[in-house]
Amino acid sequence: MTLAPLSPTARTTVNRGRNRAVEDRTALHALLDDALVAHLGVDVGDHPVVLPVAFAVDLDGPDEGGTLYVHGSVAARWLNRSGATTVCVTVTEVDGLVAARSAFHHSMNYRSAVIVGVARIVTDADEKAHALALTVDHMVPGRSATLRPSTRKELAATSVLAVPLHDASLKVRAEGPVDDVEDVEAGTWGGVIPIRRVADTPVTGDDASGPVPADVVSRAARLGRVARAMA
Amino acid sequence: MTLAPLSPTARTTVNRGRNRAVEDRTALHALLDDALVAHLGVDVGDHPVVLPVAFAVDLDGPDEGGTLYVHGSVAARWLNRSGATTVCVTVTEVDGLVAARSAFHHSMNYRSAVIVGVARIVTDADEKAHALALTVDHMVPGRSATLRPSTRKELAATSVLAVPLHDASLKVRAEGPVDDVEDVEAGTWGGVIPIRRVADTPVTGDDASGPVPADVVSRAARLGRVARAMA
Numbered sequence: 001m002t003l004a005p006l007s008p009t010a011r012t013t014v015n016r017g018r019n020r021a022v023e024d025r026t027a028l029h030a031l032l033d034d035a036l037v038a039h040l041g042v043d044v045g046d047h048p049v050v051l052p053v054a055f056a057v058d059l060d061g062p063d064e065g066g067t068l069y070v071h072g073s074v075a076a077r078w079l080n081r082s083g084a085t086t087v088c089v090t091v092t093e094v095d096g097l098v099a100a101r102s103a104f105h106h107s108m109n110y111r112s113a114v115i116v117g118v119a120r121i122v123t124d125a126d127e128k129a130h131a132l133a134l135t136v137d138h139m140v141p142g143r144s145a146t147l148r149p150s151t152r153k154e155l156a157a158t159s160v161l162a163v164p165l166h167d168a169s170l171k172v173r174a175e176g177p178v179d180d181v182e183d184v185e186a187g188t189w190g191g192v193i194p195i196r197r198v199a200d201t202p203v204t205g206d207d208a209s210g211p212v213p214a215d216v217v218s219r220a221a222r223l224g225r226v227a228r229a230m231a
Numbered sequence: 232m233t234l235a236p237l238s239p240t241a242r243t244t245v246n247r248g249r250n251r252a253v254e255d256r257t258a259l260h261a262l263l264d265d266a267l268v269a270h271l272g273v274d275v276g277d278h279p280v281v282l283p284v285a286f287a288v289d290l291d292g293p294d295e296g297g298t299l300y301v302h303g304s305v306a307a308r309w310l311n312r313s314g315a316t317t318v319c320v321t322v323t324e325v326d327g328l329v330a331a332r333s334a335f336h337h338s339m340n341y342r343s344a345v346i347v348g349v350a351r352i353v354t355d356a357d358e359k360a361h362a363l364a365l366t367v368d369h370m371v372p373g374r375s376a377t378l379r380p381s382t383r384k385e386l387a388a389t390s391v392l393a394v395p396l397h398d399a400s401l402k403v404r405a406e407g408p409v410d411d412v413e414d415v416e417a418g419t420w421g422g423v424i425p426i427r428r429v430a431d432t433p434v435t436g437d438d439a440s441g442p443v444p445a446d447v448v449s450r451a452a453r454l455g456r457v458a459r460a461m462a
Contacts, residue, residue: 036325036339036426039270041279047317048272048279052343086278094267097370099433099447103363103378104385106370108267112283132334139328139337140424147334148414154335176436183379189444190436193371193451195267200425202330205407208421216330220424 028170031111032057032068034093036139036197040070040161041088042078051075055089056134057165062127065166068115069122069131076121076159089115089163097193100177101184107173109192115168122160125152131160142215199223259401262342263288263299265324267370267428271301271392272319273309282306286320287365288396293358296397299346300353300362307352307390320346320394326405328424332414338404340423346399353391356383362391373446430454 038055041048054071061067068089079085096109122128132155133144150158177190184190199220202212269286272279285302292298299320310316327340353359363386364375381389408421415421430451433443 036328037323037341039272039281039321039323041270041272041281041319043274043279047347048274048281048319049345049347050270050272050279050281050319050321051345052321052323052341054339088272088279088281090270090281090283092268092270092283097267097430097450099371099374101378102385103367103375103381104389106367106374108285108370110268110283114281116278116280129334136334136337139339140330143330143337144334146419147332150334154333158335176434176438179438184438187441188377188439189441189447190439191443191447192434192436193447193454194431194434195428195454196431197426198429199328200427203407203423203425205421205423207407207410207415208419210418210420212422213420216420216422216424219328223424223426 024170027111027172028113028165028168029057029059031093031113031170032091033138035091038068038070038089038091040072040075041090042075043086044078049078054135054139055091056131056138058130058134061162063117063162063164063166065164065168068163068165069134070119070161070163071132071135071158072161073159075119075161079119079121079161085118086116087119087161087163091115094195095174096195098173098177099189099191099193101179101186101188101190105177105179107177109173109175111170111172113168113170115163115165117163117167119161119163122162125155127162128155128158128160131162132158140215140219142218146213146215197223255401258342258403259344259396259399260288260290262324262344262401263322264369266322269299269301269320269322271303271306272321273306274317275309280309285366285370286322287362287369289361289365292393294348294393294395294397296395296399299394299396300365301350301392301394302363302366302389303392304390306350306392310350310352310392316349317347318350318392318394322346325426327426329404329408330420330422330424331408332410332417332419332421336408336410336414338408340404340406342401342403344399344401346394346396348394348396348398350392350394353393356386358393359386359389359391362393363389371446371450373449377444377446428454
């Protein structure tokens with residue numbers, strides 16, 4: 001795992017709230033591990049479009065800083081059509097609602113990574129199968145090993161984008177309300193509502209039977225205990 | 232509340248997975264109510280940038296279809312600088328992980344709204360104060376009424392964008408795995424890990440004391456029971 005600090009270029013440098021920028025690859029990787037969806041921004045001509053996408057990270061991938069694989073047919077089509085190749089992938093986890101003493105100081109505790117890079121449409125079947133397995137394992141760790149291999153037809157019907165993780169910035173807020181002195185002295189309450197994601201008991205499909213496999217049980221159990229980095 | 236169907240123009244028409252497009256304003260509004268953050272895409276020249284933002288909806292707002300207010304100084308600065316005014320605001324809630332019998336059919340249950348529109352920077356102090364109150368109440372319903380009014384200085388330091396809700400599309404997946412017949416017949420398990428957001432007990436700030444106010448207690452209690460529309 002790369003432990004070098006993030007090296008944001010001008011385009012991912014955090015200009016607002018610079019004190020919230022975290023230059024730590026470990027925290028970036030932890031957030032990408034925790035999050036389930038990313039939001040991919042693609043320029044489609046006269047405006048950007050932002051789409052939710054499943055994703056996975058390969059720290060040993062072919063790109064500088066590791067490779068972020070994004071599963072997305074819509075985005076791939078736009079890239080092919082528009083020729084625009086620089087995309088933005090943003091991953092956000094909300095960890096709390098910050099109830100301050102004034103509207104102005106209300107905030108959220110969150111972790112958010114912004115990755116900007118030239119997207120490469122993955123065409124190699126092996127790399128695509130690898131990216132797909134990583135995406136499945138990101139959803140349910142260990143699951144890809146229990147599945148039959150993808151067919152050639154399935155791989156052809158799957159679009160995967162690869163984005164270098166090099167140009168990334170991370171912003172984190174993990175504290176109570178920061179209020180004006182007069183508002184604190186007035187004695188009104190301020191605090192945080194902590195937020196996390198949980199999984200309920202896995203639901204067996206209508207067309208399935210048998211015991212819920214161990215990887216699924218384990219994933220559901222662990223989701224409620226996701227370590228909220230820096231919280 | 233507007234009950235007219237969504238009227239997506241070409242730019243928000245769902246081209247992929249058209250069967251998942253939901254033309255229902257009520258479902259759109261329910262999603263916008265459930266979600267805590269939106270992802271705002273702004274074109275910054277040669278590429279888009281996607282940022283997490285707090286937001287609020289005013290169905291009686293001045294814009295067609297209602298107004299989506301987005302809290303965001305960074306985006307406002309870019310809009311001022313680049314002159315690019317068409318933005319994309321995407322709001323996504325993940326409701327489940329869909330474990331299929333093949334990597335190809337793995338999916339997620341989710342609700343996602345994509346709103347494209349010309350962003351207006353709110354300059355009127357009254358509209359800005361109103362948008363800020365709505366944003367606070369979106370986080371903790373009822374809270375804005377318990378706070379002192381925002382000062383002129385605070386309003387001047389707050390940037391709010393208004394985006395019409397008119398041009399919106401909603402995509403929903405809310406079902407078990409859809410597998411190939413052969414994979415189902417092979418007898419392997421398929422199903423869904425349901426996912427939801429919960430709040431833990433509110434944490435009183437280090438500089439605060441006294442009982443947690445009723446609006447905060449109520450918000451924390453309700454978060455775990457968010458109605459997952461169409462789930």
